[in-house]
Amino acid sequence: MKISIDRLKIERKIELEYQDSQFQDKGLREHTLGPLNIKVNITLVGNENVRLVGEIEGEFELVCDRCCENFLQHKIIKVDTIFEIEKNELENRVIYIDSKIKDMVLTDFPMKTLCSDNCKGICLKCGVNLNKEKCKCIDK
Numbered sequence: 001m002k003i004s005i006d007r008l009k010i011e012r013k014i015e016l017e018y019q020d021s022q023f024q025d026k027g028l029r030e031h032t033l034g035p036l037n038i039k040v041n042i043t044l045v046g047n048e049n050v051r052l053v054g055e056i057e058g059e060f061e062l063v064c065d066r067c068c069e070n071f072l073q074h075k076i077i078k079v080d081t082i083f084e085i086e087k088n089e090l091e092n093r094v095i096y097i098d099s100k101i102k103d104m105v106l107t108d109f110p111m112k113t114l115c116s117d118n119c120k121g122i123c124l125k126c127g128v129n130l131n132k133e134k135c136k137c138i139d140k
């Protein structure tokens with residue numbers, strides 16, 4: 001998704017509503033099953049910045065850092081961020097929205113992704129997933 005800077009200067013505020021498939025790549029740690037639903041307003045702030053306000057919604061398929069199981073997380077990320085217009089954007093007279101969406105999604109994820117706050121993880125001795133089974137190591 002690209003937005004013309006000249007159009008933005010005239011309209012001041014542009015409402016965007018579209019689907020974004022950049023996170024459907026399974027190679028990403030944070031990948032989605034379907035496209036992201038993007039609903040954001042973009043406005044100019046001075047001559048050198050743009051502000052993006054709105055919501056990014058998607059169904060992320062993640063791997064728990066504690067038990068290593070895949071799990072789904074439906075996320076609605078509320079955003080309100082100001083970006084400096086980059087040099088190549090100024091040269092091309094367009095704002096590249098996709099890279100900004102990517103930044104906002106990635107910064108919303110914690111360093112560790114957990115399937116649940118009280119995930120019990122894996123037994124370090126026998127490798128059993130302690131959310132699913134009780135292992136014998138603990139009983140002893």
Ligand SMILES: [Zn+2]
Nearest residue numbers: 064067115119
């Ligand atoms: Zn887990």
Ligand SMILES: [Zn+2]
Nearest residue numbers: 123126135137
């Ligand atoms: Zn065990």
